[in-house]
Amino acid sequence: MQFEPQRPRKPVRRIDLMTYGFGSASEPAPDASSAPILYIEDITVSFDGFKALDGLSLYVDDGELRCIIGPNGAGKTTMMDVITGKTRPDQGTAFFARSVDLLSLSEPEIAQAGIGRKFQVPTVFEHQSVFENLELALYSNKAVWPSLFARLNGAERDRIEEVLAIIGLTESRYSRAGVLSHGQKQWLEIGMLLMQSPRLLLLDEPVAGMTHEETEHTAELLLSLAGRHTIIVVEHDMEFVRSIGRRVTVLHEGRMLAEGRMQEVQNHPKVIEVYLGA
Amino acid sequence: MLLKRDLGGTLLLALLGIAILVVPVLNLAVPESSSLHLSTYTVTLLGKYLTYALLAIALDLIWGYCGIMSLGHSAFFALGGYAMGMYLMRAIGPRGVYGDPVLPDFMVFLNWKELPWYWYGFDQFWFAALMVMLVPGLLALVFGWLAFRSRVTGVYLSIITQALTYALMLAFFRNDMGFGGNNGLTDFKTLLGFDVHADSTRAGLFVVSALALALGYVACRAVVSSKLGRVVVAIRDAEDRTRFLGYRVELFKLWVFVLSAVLAGIAGALYVPQVGIINPSEFSPLNSIEVVIWVSVGGRATLYGAVAGAGLVNYAKTYLTGALPEVWLFALGGLFVLVTVFLPRGLVGLFRGRKEPP
Numbered sequence: 001m002q003f004e005p006q007r008p009r010k011p012v013r014r015i016d017l018m019t020y021g022f023g024s025a026s027e028p029a030p031d032a033s034s035a036p037i038l039y040i041e042d043i044t045v046s047f048d049g050f051k052a053l054d055g056l057s058l059y060v061d062d063g064e065l066r067c068i069i070g071p072n073g074a075g076k077t078t079m080m081d082v083i084t085g086k087t088r089p090d091q092g093t094a095f096f097a098r099s100v101d102l103l104s105l106s107e108p109e110i111a112q113a114g115i116g117r118k119f120q121v122p123t124v125f126e127h128q129s130v131f132e133n134l135e136l137a138l139y140s141n142k143a144v145w146p147s148l149f150a151r152l153n154g155a156e157r158d159r160i161e162e163v164l165a166i167i168g169l170t171e172s173r174y175s176r177a178g179v180l181s182h183g184q185k186q187w188l189e190i191g192m193l194l195m196q197s198p199r200l201l202l203l204d205e206p207v208a209g210m211t212h213e214e215t216e217h218t219a220e221l222l223l224s225l226a227g228r229h230t231i232i233v234v235e236h237d238m239e240f241v242r243s244i245g246r247r248v249t250v251l252h253e254g255r256m257l258a259e260g261r262m263q264e265v266q267n268h269p270k271v272i273e274v275y276l277g278a
Numbered sequence: 279m280l281l282k283r284d285l286g287g288t289l290l291l292a293l294l295g296i297a298i299l300v301v302p303v304l305n306l307a308v309p310e311s312s313s314l315h316l317s318t319y320t321v322t323l324l325g326k327y328l329t330y331a332l333l334a335i336a337l338d339l340i341w342g343y344c345g346i347m348s349l350g351h352s353a354f355f356a357l358g359g360y361a362m363g364m365y366l367m368r369a370i371g372p373r374g375v376y377g378d379p380v381l382p383d384f385m386v387f388l389n390w391k392e393l394p395w396y397w398y399g400f401d402q403f404w405f406a407a408l409m410v411m412l413v414p415g416l417l418a419l420v421f422g423w424l425a426f427r428s429r430v431t432g433v434y435l436s437i438i439t440q441a442l443t444y445a446l447m448l449a450f451f452r453n454d455m456g457f458g459g460n461n462g463l464t465d466f467k468t469l470l471g472f473d474v475h476a477d478s479t480r481a482g483l484f485v486v487s488a489l490a491l492a493l494g495y496v497a498c499r500a501v502v503s504s505k506l507g508r509v510v511v512a513i514r515d516a517e518d519r520t521r522f523l524g525y526r527v528e529l530f531k532l533w534v535f536v537l538s539a540v541l542a543g544i545a546g547a548l549y550v551p552q553v554g555i556i557n558p559s560e561f562s563p564l565n566s567i568e569v570v571i572w573v574s575v576g577g578r579a580t581l582y583g584a585v586a587g588a589g590l591v592n593y594a595k596t597y598l599t600g601a602l603p604e605v606w607l608f609a610l611g612g613l614f615v616l617v618t619v620f621l622p623r624g625l626v627g628l629f630r631g632r633k634e635p636p
Contacts, residue, residue, distance in 0.1 A: 107521045119519070125515050126515055137523050144506065147505045
């Protein structure tokens with residue numbers, strides 16, 4: 001069963017338009033509440049004949065928390081590579097926030113456009129302090145010369161303190177990131193994404209290697225962030241995906257196999273066959 | 279403010295300050311009979327070490343902090359040296375062996391009738407001084423832009439930097455390149471009107487070298503203490519992460535690479551009038567590898583470690599090539615192995631306790 005993403009309800013009342021700040025009385029405007037922030041259509045990526053992604057289409061709504069699951073080699077990481085500009089697809093289209101053509105931008109440009117990415121292996125700057133890690137991630141002018149003369153202002157310091165509190169690392173702000181535990185590094189990396197003030201967060205296995213307690217804490221953190229940010233989580237940990245309990249997309253062999261709530265997806269015969277049934 | 283919590287740097291600058299005041303006095307004012315007298319040979323040797331130290335700082339900036347292991351940094355050093363050498367050649371004027379007012383001796387010897395276009399302007403010191411920085415800087419800009427844009431990193435980058443300096447060495451060996459071929463540029467007479475062989479000029483060059491090292495240190499310290507410096511360290515430790523945070527990694531690398539090449543060029547320019555010659559062997563890949571050894575012996579990513587390493591290894595070289603010439607290369611190789619295995623953070627690592635470099 002293929003679950004269609006919800007389409008805008010019609011007719012749209014004017015009061016709705018005003019609420020979202022779109023359009024005017026004379027021209028019809030799309031309903032912002034369910035307009036996809038990420039629009040990926042018919043993406044194909046092949047490596048030496050092997051199709052890592054095979055005509056994948058994916059629509060993610062603004063403010064959504066979406067989980068993506070799938071067996072190894074399903075194309076989850078390749079999909080993230082395409083969205084963040086690391087891999088260029090052979091065909092297809094990918095748009096972010098309606099107008100940003102992801103396929104024409106470089107990685108730093110996509111990052112500046114508001115897409116943050118957490119790697120599968122927690123990747124933080126091990127030789128620098130937790131505070132400096134967050135400072136580096138801060139949304140700011142990231143050109144060379146401004147960096148030479150950059151100084152933190154009060155608001156920026158406050159923002160760093162705020163994120164330190166969110167990720168629970170206030171006490172460790174002057175520790176080198178290298179000495180943090182595995183779970184703390186994962187959080188620090190999520191914190192670095194938050195510093196970028198991204199509209200879309202891509203998290204590749206955010207709870208890998210975490211204790212049960214840390215996993216729970218992470219689920220809470222992500223749920224609290226959803227709404228303010230759009231979040232896409234790639235995860236193997238079914239317990240975690242279930243605890244988030246939002247919309248789930250199942251990938252298999254570079255294609256979308258099913259989409260829906262965890263319960264529905266779990267009972268899908270094909271999903272059971274390729275993934276969950278094992 | 280910059281030197282707060284930089285004990286090594288404070289010590290270095292203090293030592294340089296003392297040397298600037300004391301060395302010329304011991305050389306020029308203290309009579310030769312006194313045991314405190316410093317010979318001009320020693321002053322020149324120390325001055326040479328200072329220029330090596332500046333080259334080492336330049337390498338540490340890109341290797342220690344940005345993870346770019348250049349095995350061709352002596353190319354920038356030699357280019358700076360050649361730019362200075364060209365000025366010194368033209369400053370000889372009609373005092374050469376053949377007495378040609380414009381053409382350097384080697385061109386007369388090769389039967390050249392006029393000065394190649396790229397020698398124009400080098401009769402002016404300001405022009406040569408500009409070229410000392412511009413030529414290495416431009417080469418680094420073009421080379422770095424191509425390499426970093428294509429995301430050449432690690433050992434591959436090291437190999438192409440090595441190829442770069444080797445290619446330049448072969449080119450400069452050719453007589454028709456117009457840089458004196460095999461023999462290079464030598465027989466210098468005056469620098470800005472001062473006799474390059476005079477004791478006072480040597481002492482002056484020592485002072486200028488010490489000042490250049492101090493300024494180079496402060497400039498590099500300012501860079502690595504800035505946010506730009508933290509970005510550069512971030513690139514060293516997790517290049518992809520840095521890119522996905524929105525930094526254009528290749529531009530940051532290029533910026534420090536060019537700065538490093540300019541510093542190396544300045545070091546080369548100060549080296550040449552003190553040793554009195556510049557020839558293509560300065561481009562030799564072995565020289566570049568030696569610089570890497572200085573920095574790793576001293577300790578990477580500290581800047582002052584590079585200075586200490588350059589000083590100690592070169593002192594050992596001066597001593598050993600005099601006392602036991604056949605042992606030197608084995609000692610150098612052994613030193614590199616020992617430091618890599620037992621002192622991965624170099625000699626300064628011994629004094630820094632468990633504190634990790636940035």
